[in-house]
Amino acid sequence: MNLFRIVQKRTNKSKREESPYRNVSAILLFVFLLPYVVSCLWGHIGEETETFINEVEEKDWIDRRYEVSLSENWGIKRMNMQEYLIRKLEIIMPQEEGSDLQYELEALKAQAVLLRTELWRLFIVNSYSVVIQDDVTMYNQDETIAVDEETLYEKAVRETDGIYLAYDGQPVKAAFFPVSSGHTRAAKEVWENSEYPYLISVECDQDIQADNYQSQTSVSKEEYCRLVQELFEAEGTVQDMWVAPEFTYDSAGYVIEADFYGHTCSGETFRNKFGLNSACFQMQWMDESVVFHVKGVGHGFGMSQYGANRKAVSGENFDQILEDYFFNTELAKIE
Numbered sequence: 001m002n003l004f005r006i007v008q009k010r011t012n013k014s015k016r017e018e019s020p021y022r023n024v025s026a027i028l029l030f031v032f033l034l035p036y037v038v039s040c041l042w043g044h045i046g047e048e049t050e051t052f053i054n055e056v057e058e059k060d061w062i063d064r065r066y067e068v069s070l071s072e073n074w075g076i077k078r079m080n081m082q083e084y085l086i087r088k089l090e091i092i093m094p095q096e097e098g099s100d101l102q103y104e105l106e107a108l109k110a111q112a113v114l115l116r117t118e119l120w121r122l123f124i125v126n127s128y129s130v131v132i133q134d135d136v137t138m139y140n141q142d143e144t145i146a147v148d149e150e151t152l153y154e155k156a157v158r159e160t161d162g163i164y165l166a167y168d169g170q171p172v173k174a175a176f177f178p179v180s181s182g183h184t185r186a187a188k189e190v191w192e193n194s195e196y197p198y199l200i201s202v203e204c205d206q207d208i209q210a211d212n213y214q215s216q217t218s219v220s221k222e223e224y225c226r227l228v229q230e231l232f233e234a235e236g237t238v239q240d241m242w243v244a245p246e247f248t249y250d251s252a253g254y255v256i257e258a259d260f261y262g263h264t265c266s267g268e269t270f271r272n273k274f275g276l277n278s279a280c281f282q283m284q285w286m287d288e289s290v291v292f293h294v295k296g297v298g299h300g301f302g303m304s305q306y307g308a309n310r311k312a313v314s315g316e317n318f319d320q321i322l323e324d325y326f327f328n329t330e331l332a333k334i335e
Contacts, residue, residue, distance in 0.1 A: 062162030062334050063116070066123060069131045076131075085115050085157045093305060095152070101211075104312035107305070108156035110321040113331070114174035114303060117164040120334060121171040165322055166332040167198045177298025178305050179213055180204040181280040183252040184325065185300040190256055198327045199301050201252055206310040207296065215277045217292045224290050231273050232263035244283055245270070254300050255279040268299060302326065 063082035070077040079087075089112055093103050122130045150158075165172050173196050187199035207213060219227070225241035228234065234241065245258040247267070255267030267279035278296040303325040311321050319331055 061158070063157065066119075066128065066130075068119065069129075071131050071133050081116070081119060082157060082161075084119070085112055086151075086153050088115055089153045089156060090151075101306070101309065103152070103305075103309050105152055105156060106312035106316065106318045106321065107309040108152055109160050109318035110303065110308050110312075111176065111305065112156045112160050113163050113165055113318065113322060114176050116160070116162075117166075117171045117174035120164045121174075124171065160318065162334040163331055164334065165326060165329050167326075167329045169332070172196070172198055172326060172329055173302075175199060175299070175302030176305060177296075177300060177302065179210045179297040180207045180300055180304040180307060181253050181278065181296035182208055183300075184302065184304060185250055185252045185254055187301065189250040198329050200327045202325055204304050204307045207304055207307050209310070210297075210306045212277065212297055213295060215294045215297075217274065217276055217294065218289050219274060219292070221288045221290070227273055228260060231265060231270065232260040234260060234263060244285075252300060253280045253295065255281065 061082055063085065064080045066081040067078055068081055068084045070079075089108060093108060093111055095102055119130065165174060182204055184202045184204060185199070186201040187194040187196040189201075221238075221242060225238050228241045228245075232245075245260040247255045248257040248259075250256050255270060257267060258265050258270045271277075271279040271281065274292065276292055277294045278298055278300060280296050280300065281292045281294040284291040284293060303322070308321045308325070311324065312318075316324075322329065322331070
């Protein structure tokens, strides 16, 4: 590598001809100009920092314009939508220490949009006044402690400020659940003339990797007969009760309806009665008990939280994630 240098040639002649006052003039000029130079170099930096801080403090957050009321027997607690969403997000998608499942920011943003969408639906229906009944967890949660570093929950809510998911210009039914059976459910298979054409069956192969994808619940013969009798208001002997209802399944493997001697209930009602993780199950009969083999967690409609997180890990943004689960929808912003 060649190194080029600019060298000033010195001669004795230049030395001799230099004025004795030249250095003094240069020093005086430097002293007078120093404050101006410092101001030019550093003054704007300070102004930009101050302006940035003021912009953050004075930002007109859309979510803060709307108030949510939590109603309990002992009173009403009020908070703005932004605070509610941050708290709710932390409750339904906790970052548990030691857990393999740590939610990515983009998955949290997708969930924040769905929570805001449901709230916005309520605001529209109820003339922009929302009262949520018996939300004990939210009501009793400690006040948010101010910290220097913004949490992922705060970041997810603020970076999606005012954004909701819409179909034909209206907020969607923003359904979500923890883990699918391997597919989400199509609303039209469960409800005829469904109002939710965007809730279609979506393949979710990644959900199979979830720790709680499969579960088993064993119920004794005596307990099974008692629960069946209560659920279907049936009469008869224990032997009459010790049979399986006739189940109707959808394409994702979830029970739509259970029929017991002409008495029916939904698959969701049945699974809740027996404490099953989902309505996607098969029964195994033993001599004195029945074992339910269950896939997935939750009702199966809309967005799988586990699947959304896997998509975020693979690099999808929150808008792409929502597009995967909700057919023909679009993001909109609260005016």
